[in-house]
Amino acid sequence: MNKIFSKSWMIAVYVFLYMPIITLVVFSFNDSQLVTVWSHASIRWYHVLVHDRELISAVALSLRIAFLSALLSVFFGTFTAFALNRYKRFRGRTLLSSMASTPLVMPDVIVGLSLLLMLVSMQQWWGFPERGLLTILLGHALLGTAYATVVVTSRLREMDGKLDEAAMDLGCQPFQVFKLVTLPLLAPALVSAFLLTFTLSFDDVVLSSFLSGPGYSTLPMVVFSRARLGLNPTINAVATVTITVVSIAVIVSSFYQSRAERKRKLEVAQAYSDSNQ
């Protein structure tokens, strides 16, 4: 009885989570003009997509911004986390630690608006920066840094501070400690911080809308603006392509991970049989 209940519960959750995505993928192969009415299967909208310059360039821009802002976020986030975690006493530490997480709780609209106001007045005084890729990047990096700081901080916190001391004891100067011990141990956290900030940037619409200039529309902005004019299944096609790419990336990485795991287990077994000889 219990088993049936838990199984049906699981299926319900899966349906709830993935039904919309499946519907979206299925309807991307719909021939009809209308997103919600099924006529018959075709790849018509993929043809349209390939020739939709606006959509293609929006995807390219979104990818570029997401990649760069994720890099910036991880870079600044790591150093912020490091400073907060390893240096317990410096002027303004409390201020920094609370300010670092403020963008997490601040509504995007407020952050976007205040950034816009700042950039507008900056442009009036110095004629720089022109609103476009750079300003969107700035906004996304600002938000991403806050998230990356949280991810890296939690990893740093559970890392044994004794390891740093051990490295120093064995002759490492502070920078070498960071390079040889802290960084390799942080690597998984850095990867997940990168992926998190990448997706954050990739699907952000609020900040981008405030910060973009003419000719710079990210994918979510284009989707959003088209939705107001009535959607057309090209959007489904774009989404399907994105999902496919992401799925392939996830499958490949998990395949490599499990292979590395298997290899490691094999080595352990080898070591055991060696020590028994």
Added chain:
Amino acid sequence: MATAPKAKAVREDLLRVEGLTKIYDGAVKAVDNISLTVTTGEIFALLGGSGCGKSTLLRMLAGFETPTQGKIYLAGEDITHLPPYKRPINMMFQSYALFPHLSVWENIAFGLKRDGMPKNDINDRVESLLGLVQLTKLAKRKPHQLSGGQQQRVALARSLAKRPQLLLLDEPLGALDKKLRESTQLELVNIIEEVGVTCVLVTHDQEEAMTMASRIAVMSEGSFMQVGSPDEVYEMPNSRHVADFIGNVNIFDGVVEVDEPDHVTVRCEECVHYVGHGISGNTGMSVSVALRPEKILLSKNKPQGEFNKGKPQGEFNWCEGEVIEIVYFGAHTTYHLKLASGLVIKAQELNSTRDLSCGLTWGDRAYAHWSDLAMVVLTQ
């Protein structure tokens, strides 16, 4: 290390600490004006409860804490303000602090690579260390694939790799279970002696300190209470605190009645102690007499024997009480005796035959007696 030849020149004291003090937040004295010298080849133990300052002292030696006052000299050279990575001192950390992303081999080679040692020399050095700690077969494993005892050996090999002039051990056996401890203790001492490195070791476990160290400093509240060889500290504690901290002890409070150069008597409420040596005190002084449980003999009948060079027992060195608790340890049994004054003393009897020969049971009246050389008179 460039400073290595100097060690031989001043062989007598490798490590000299003068008036070392560490004050936290301007108020808490973690280490209070400590001076000590450690001779080359010695294993020196800092023994004390938690918060006694032993770890702070060790961390100052390693260079992780800066002393508020005082100096540290290693082989005659002032290293007080040298950062840890420039000191010819290595440390074996409490929970080993092995680098989880590096293999056993790389862990041991870590410090050598930092020194820019040629690759072949590193290979040779690491191989010989792996042989020393018997881990040659596990060289490729990561720390999490090792048992606690193996990790401990890797940590030891890593701390010995750079051939430090001074090796610091922070609770070296703290993370091992009891059975493994005993075998590891001796193994550790053997390796340290084989390498011939001078050690300062921190522990809260008196057994660990007694078996491993050649000298022990008993610490409390940031100061040394007593420094001496294990048997000195055990048999001749200089204060109630030390007597109480190391092993079990029965303490009688009394007043010096007879003060002769070759003996004294101390009258306590429970009995009169006849101590077979002189003390630095005078008649009428109030003192404590410390008596270890294993030095007390129990009998059912009033002791009639001679306790000292033919002198009859008389009124000296015995008391009578009721057995209120019997704790059986296998090798020995501890009896708790409640005396007329209300004081409970412990007497430890060796179970030398399989029938528990003493024949005492709960509620029995028993007599405890001891020799004139069994106790220590404590004036503080």
